[in-house]
Structures are given as C-alpha cells and as structure tokens.
Amino acid sequence: MNLNVYVRFDGRCETAFNFYAPILRGKIVMMVPYAETPEAAQVPKEWQGKIMHARLELGERALMASDVPPQRFEPPKGFHVQIAVKNPVEAEEIFNALAAGGIVTKPIQETFWAAKFGTLVDQFGLPWMINCDRPV
Structure with a gap:
C-alpha cells in the first residue's frame, strides 16, 4: 500500500507541477487537460486547457492533483x-x-x-x- 497526496488547484495545476518537479527532483508522468477527456463537452471553453489529472512521481511516492472550477475550489487547510x-x-x-x-x-x-x-x-x-x- 502507498499513501500519496492529491491536491486541487484553482486553475494553476500545470504551472505548479512545472515549478515543483525540479525542486523535488520528481518526474511529471501524467498531465491530462480536460480537453483530452470524455468530459470535454461538459467543460467551458476557457477551462479546456486546465488539468483534470496530473501525477508527479517522487521515488515510490506521488503528488497528484487537478484543477477545479472556481465555484468548487477551496484553499487547502488543516494539513501540510x-x-x-x-x-x-x-x-x-x-x-x-x-x-x-x-x-x-x-x-x-x-x-x-x-x-x-x-x-x-x-x-x-x-x-x-x-x-x-x-x-x-
């Protein structure tokens, strides 16, 4: 069993992961925009390039994330x-x-x-x- 972290961003997931990868010496192995998913038709045009799922591998662990629409986004709290x-x-x-x-x-x-x-x-x-x- 592995315990990994999954976080949600306010539309800046791709930028954040490109920032984290060299700092954490990790490798981005997945970066899927909404436009490339079956849900593309339900996503507004301006959100098509946002990330539905990303995975940054860090050895045997991973940091995973996605962008969530502004009406559903909540800033992270209660953890590090x-x-x-x-x-x-x-x-x-x-x-x-x-x-x-x-x-x-x-x-x-x-x-x-x-x-x-x-x-x-x-x-x-x-x-x-x-x-x-x-x-x-």
Whole structure:
C-alpha cells in the first residue's frame, strides 16, 4: 500500500507541477487537460486547457492533483505536504525554493527534534513542511 497526496488547484495545476518537479527532483508522468477527456463537452471553453489529472512521481511516492472550477475550489487547510530529507543542506534548498513567492510560516532552522525544520505556504497556496531529522 502507498499513501500519496492529491491536491486541487484553482486553475494553476500545470504551472505548479512545472515549478515543483525540479525542486523535488520528481518526474511529471501524467498531465491530462480536460480537453483530452470524455468530459470535454461538459467543460467551458476557457477551462479546456486546465488539468483534470496530473501525477508527479517522487521515488515510490506521488503528488497528484487537478484543477477545479472556481465555484468548487477551496484553499487547502488543516494539513501540510511533508517532505523528509536526510541532508540539512538539501532541506534548506528545497525549503527556500518552495518559499519563493510564498509565505514562510516557520523559518527553516534547527529544533530539538530536527537538524532542520520549517513550514511555508507556497505561491500556489499549498502548505509544506520540510523536515531533516537529526543524525542518530
């Protein structure tokens, strides 16, 4: 069993995934616009290029997403997408890249449990938590 994250965007899914892929060293393996689905006839013309389903593979895990029409979109709340890395330098690099244009809610720093830990909401409204455990 795998537990993956599926998020919804306000029409910026493709832009977000193109932003995330190099930062997270992942690979976009699926990016399907509404125009290429059986639902195309039910989608307004201006929404045809928006993404019905996207998949960014990150090793054995995936971040998946879609765009939802404005009347159905709700900003994410009550969770963070958590990234765990083993290298404190990598933690800072990922944190700083994701923070570009976003809001840092807890600057990345050493804590009593982590070599590096920080939280942010990126420019697309997605909340992230970056953690690098202390060496054992």
